[in-house]
Amino acid sequence: MKVLGAIRNTVAQTLFDESCTHFESHTALSEDKYLSPRFSRLRVRTANLLTAIKAVKGTEALESADSARDADFKRVLSGLKGYRDLQLGEKSEAAEQVLKIIERHGGASVLTAPYADETALLFSIEQDLSTEGAKANLEKLDGVAEILKKVFDENRAVKELSVANEKAAAAFSGAENATAIKKELISFFNGEILSYLELMKNSDDEYKALLDELSKATEKANASVPKRASAKKADEKQPQAVQPQAVL
Numbered sequence: 001m002k003v004l005g006a007i008r009n010t011v012a013q014t015l016f017d018e019s020c021t022h023f024e025s026h027t028a029l030s031e032d033k034y035l036s037p038r039f040s041r042l043r044v045r046t047a048n049l050l051t052a053i054k055a056v057k058g059t060e061a062l063e064s065a066d067s068a069r070d071a072d073f074k075r076v077l078s079g080l081k082g083y084r085d086l087q088l089g090e091k092s093e094a095a096e097q098v099l100k101i102i103e104r105h106g107g108a109s110v111l112t113a114p115y116a117d118e119t120a121l122l123f124s125i126e127q128d129l130s131t132e133g134a135k136a137n138l139e140k141l142d143g144v145a146e147i148l149k150k151v152f153d154e155n156r157a158v159k160e161l162s163v164a165n166e167k168a169a170a171a172f173s174g175a176e177n178a179t180a181i182k183k184e185l186i187s188f189f190n191g192e193i194l195s196y197l198e199l200m201k202n203s204d205d206e207y208k209a210l211l212d213e214l215s216k217a218t219e220k221a222n223a224s225v226p227k228r229a230s231a232k233k234a235d236e237k238q239p240q241a242v243q244p245q246a247v248l
Contacts, residue, residue, distance in 0.1 A: 035196065039193070
């Protein structure tokens with residue numbers, strides 16, 4: 001059995017990591033001069049794959065947190081403008097004063113600023129709205145202070161994710177991505193490890209035992225692929241019929 005190319009990056013990483021662990025448990029095979037360096041390479045590249053996966057997940061988490069922050073900040077702006085425009089006396093005046101503070105830092109344009117700039121602007125808005133006068137105005141506006149607190153909490157989360165992303169990028173600054181590494185490892189695993197074990201399985205029980213373990217792990221990984229994706233991969237391997245060309 002061979003590893004399917006359609007398995008997810010995370011499934012591939014788990015499979016290759018477990019495969020290395022299985023090999024390391026067969027201490028007698030550590031003397032095999034063909035197999036040992038290949039599993040060493042597999043271990044290193046599997047670690048590279050995990051780093052690349054984390055970098056992708058970090059980016060997705062950052063985008064999700066930024067979207068939540070933006071949505072709540074839009075709610076704040078909409079609510080404040082609603083209070084202001086409804087001419088509710090003291091409430092409208094309070095909303096106008098809070099809006100002036102926000103607009104001093106860019107107002108709605110904060111939403112289109114880069115991650116770092118938006119984060120800094122929201123921190124500045126939070127600081128300016130922490131004064132006693134601003135707090136008094138916010139107390140007059142039902143619900144606004146609560147949504148603002150949510151925005152500022154989300155802003156801190158975005159800051160933390162941004163820092164984590166920068167560290168991940170520094171740790172893995174190469175041009176490779178997770179899918180490219182996965183494809184490389186699948187080809188390597190199928191062609192140089194599983195094929196070798198197939199050849200050696202009758203020469204020593206250790207080889208057969210390791211092959212059985214890796215085959216079970218591979219079967220489990222392949223089972224995670226949706227049936228339609230598996231069928232598509234199989235179809236791609238079939239020779240394509242030659243279509244007759246129309247004679248003009």
